[in-house]
Amino acid sequence: MGVVLTDPFGWIGQTLLELLTRLGLQVGAANLVINLLGAVVLGTICMTLGALITWVERKVVARFQDRLGPNRVGPFGLLQPIADGIKLLTKETVTPTGADTIVYNIAPVVMVMSVIGLWAVIPLAPRLIGSDINVGVLYIVSVGGIGTLSIMMAGWASNNKYALLGAFRTVAQLVSYEVPMVLALLIPTLLAGSMGMATIVEQQANVPYIVLAPIAALIFFISSMAEAGKAPFDLLEAESEIVAGYNIEYGGLKFGMFYVGEFLHGFTIAALTAVLFLGGWQGPLAESYPLLGLIYFLAKTSVVYFGVMWVRFSFPRLRIDQLNTFNWKFLTPLSLAVIVVTAVADKWAVQAGLSRVGVLLGANALLVLAIVWLIGAYARSARRRLERTGDKQAAGAHA
Amino acid sequence: MSALQWVFLLIAATTLVAAIMVVVGPNLVHAAMWLILALAGVAVFFVLLDAGFLAVVQVAVYIGAIAILIIFAIMLTRHLTADTEPQVTRSWWLAALASMVLFGGLLTMLTQIPTLTVGAPPLPGNPENNVRDLGQALVSLDQYVLPFETASVLLLAALIGSIVIALPPKAARADEAES
Secondary structure (H helix, E strand, O other), X not given: OHHHHHOHHHHHHHHHHHHHHXXXXXXXXXXXXXXXXXXXXXXXXXHHHXXXXXXXXXXXXXXXXXXXXXXXXXXXXXXXXXXXXXXXXXXXXXXXXXXXXXXXXXXXXXXXXXXXXXXXXXXXXXXXXXXXXXXXXXXXXXXXXXXXXXXXXXXXXOOXXXXXXXXXXXXXXXXXXXXXXXXXXXXXXXXXXXXXXXXXXXXXXXXXXXXXXXXXXXHHHHHHHHHOOOOOOOOOOOHHHHOOHHHOOOOXXXXXXXXXXXXXXXXXXXXXXXXXXXXXXOOOOOOOOHHHHHXXXXXXXXXXXXXXXXXXXXXXXXXXXXXXXXXXXXXXXXXXHHHHHHHHHHHHHHHHOOOHHHHHHHHXXXXXXHHHHHHHHHHHHHHHHHHHHHHHHHHHHHO | XXXXXHHHHHHHHHHHHHHHHHHHOXXXXXXXXXXXXHHHHHHHHHHHOOOHHHHHHHHHHHHHHHHHHHHHHHHXXXXXXXXXXXXXXXXXXXXXXXXXXXXXXXXXXXXXXXXXXXXXXXXXXXXXXXXXXXXXXXXXXXXXXXXXXXXXXXXXXXXXHHHHHXXXXXXXXXXXXXX
């Protein structure tokens, strides 16, 4: 019984291995079966979680908008996702005329694949991680690129101008916001000295990285929200402009896959923020009781996810030029500055024997002051320019 | 044959078929999709060779950036996507000859590498740390710091060049300042 509490996941693996070898499988084959089983279980849990998240999100948005939200099917409307799923399942599968059938049908699968693929490197609890590869952070970046691809496939194959417009916006948005996201991902890598996700969590045993690098955490949060296409960055599907963007021509379960994939992506970026900056499963007693670690991880993820929803339901959508200006003129230079400052300050703190927390927090505070001053100066100069041209125009109108 | 060899053969066949489909299909977007499949196959080869870093970079750079750029370029020239014109030009046999000669030359050179027959030597150092070793090799003075910095400067020049090209012409800027 003690083993079950201190190392439940290792115990499950060991028991399964013994069971399979007793059934006559070789150790290698048994390990293969166990790994496949693990992948299937993880993927299924993610999809189920995705369905549950749609309920959570609808309940929360309802409260933000002073409504009740789904409350008819089951207690608190908890069975609403199942009812929705049945509805989507029973719909006719339509392929629009002139659509590129194969690409059109593959796109939703690629979308869901790219989101669930991210969960392979997220450490859920001590010693519980899909695959602890030593390039975990880079893996996240490359799998995110596949998501971009799926949206372009959907937009192109639908044979619809709105869908194509949505796909074009994808390039403007997802590819540009990848730059600050990758740069912000460098900070935890730098601080932990490793790209493996499990190592990054282990290194946060004493201080989570949000304390050491608050600006990087914020940049990562913002740019990964843009990567997930969440409001205020939901230009790919802006309902009031291009109807639904890339998924306009999708119906039934194919639309359902985009829908679940998108909701799950929101939860996934919350999980990534929790792992990279909030210490993942770290917490009191988590090391000796891994199930407690899982609970800590889910709690931290839920807090961040509430933040994602809060931002989504509170801010209006950005215009495309504002979106790109914000990225290229603010987020990207800022993240470059953060990397330089963090690298230098961290090295200096270690060499001078000073407190890492103090030095990095101080450096971040100085950076914030510099940003505020720069933005203030920019706003003043912009206002002055506006006043001058305004005077000229007013003079022209009088003359 | 071991399971690894079966995986290798399967992936090799997929990559080759995808690579052939890139050049024979009439539809440009489909060709780009096949190209992505071929590049993904190469990423799997890197995984089979225990080069996880290269595999992930292959996906991030080639599929995440270059392939998407290609598709975007094709989409902007939409009328070209369903090309009904003949697939080959008059001098196709010259191109075929050139590629055969190149392929033959590469094959002869490759077969002369001794490790092909005796098996690859084990990688130096701990495989767990190979990303760290790679990073240190790129910035240490007696290894690859010069090529690394040269490539950085080249990329910086490309970056500045693209900004210069994207800037509005001088006349338009003057207009903007006037208004």
